[in-house]
Amino acid sequence: MAGNNLTVAVLGLGEAGSHFANDLAELGVGVVGYDPEPKRALHPAVRLVGSNPEAARDADVVLSVNLSAVAESVAAEVLPALQPGQVYAELNTASPDTKRAVAAVVAPSGALVADVAIMAPVPPKGIRTPLLVSGPGAKDFAEKLVPLGLDIEVLTDEVGEAATRKLLRSIVYKGVAAVIGEAVEAGRVFGLEPFVREQIRSVIGGNDALIDRFLEGSKTHALRRSHELEAVVAMLTARDVEPVMSRATLTSLQNLIDRTQP
Numbered sequence: 001m002a003g004n005n006l007t008v009a010v011l012g013l014g015e016a017g018s019h020f021a022n023d024l025a026e027l028g029v030g031v032v033g034y035d036p037e038p039k040r041a042l043h044p045a046v047r048l049v050g051s052n053p054e055a056a057r058d059a060d061v062v063l064s065v066n067l068s069a070v071a072e073s074v075a076a077e078v079l080p081a082l083q084p085g086q087v088y089a090e091l092n093t094a095s096p097d098t099k100r101a102v103a104a105v106v107a108p109s110g111a112l113v114a115d116v117a118i119m120a121p122v123p124p125k126g127i128r129t130p131l132l133v134s135g136p137g138a139k140d141f142a143e144k145l146v147p148l149g150l151d152i153e154v155l156t157d158e159v160g161e162a163a164t165r166k167l168l169r170s171i172v173y174k175g176v177a178a179v180i181g182e183a184v185e186a187g188r189v190f191g192l193e194p195f196v197r198e199q200i201r202s203v204i205g206g207n208d209a210l211i212d213r214f215l216e217g218s219k220t221h222a223l224r225r226s227h228e229l230e231a232v233v234a235m236l237t238a239r240d241v242e243p244v245m246s247r248a249t250l251t252s253l254q255n256l257i258d259r260t261q262p
Helices: 015-026 052-056 068-081 096-109 138-148 161-189 193-204 208-220 222-238 244-260
Strands: 007-011 030-034 061-064 087-090 112-118 131-134 152-154
Touching: 007 015, 007 052, 015 030, 030 052, 052 068, 061 068, 061 138, 068 087, 068 096, 068 222, 087 096, 087 138, 096 112, 096 161, 096 222, 112 138, 112 161, 131 138, 131 161, 138 152, 161 193, 161 208, 161 222, 161 244, 193 208, 208 222, 208 244, 222 244
Parallel strands: 007 030, 007 061, 061 087, 087 112, 131 152
Antiparallel strands: 112 131
C-alpha cells in the first residue's frame, strides 16, 4: 500500500514525530497523531486524536516516537487497540533490551514489531532520513513505506539488531561532539580558539561551519542525546564492556543541560 491507501499513526509529535507526520501527510498518507502536549505546527491533513490507543486503532503502521523512558508504557497503553496485520514500529533510541521488552508487550496483540533506528538527524531530510529496521515486522514496514521513497535498510528479523547498530554509532558521533565541545571551550579560556579549531579540522576535515554544527547540535539536543547515551551505557554494561568514554560523554551532555536550564 502507498499514498492515500495507507494510514500511519504517529505517537509523539516532538521534533522527529512532527516531521514524520507532516512529510507523510504531504505524500498523501492518512496520518493520525497523538501527543499529550502538541507544540509543533502540523500539516492540515494530520488528524489529531485524544489518546495513543485511538491513534493506533485503525492504522496500518504505528510509529512510536517518544522517549525510551516511556517506550514500554506507551506500548502497554496501546496494546488493547492493536491487532494482527498491523506493524508496531518502535523508533525511540533505546537499548536492545528495551526494544525487546516493547516487543514482548506487543506480542499478545498479533501485531508485528519493527525495531527502527533513525540513523541521522531528522532535519533536514524528515521522513527520508535513513532508517535501519529489524524484527518480525521489518519486511512489512519496508514494503509499506519504501514505495513512498523512504530510505530503509532491512537487517534481520531479530528485535534489537537495529538498536545495537544505532547505539554503536552513537558512541562515535556523540563522543566526537563532546570532545569538540570541550576542546573549543578550553581554546577560548586559553585565548587559543583558532588554534584549537585548526587541530579539530585536521582530524575531521570540513571547516568552522562543521565544527559549529557539532557544537550547536550538542546544545540543542542535549536532553535527547543524554537519553541516547544512557541507552549506550546500559547496552555496553550488559555485555561487560566498560563504558568509560560513553559515561564521560553522558556527563558532558548532562553538564550542558544544567547550563541551559533556567
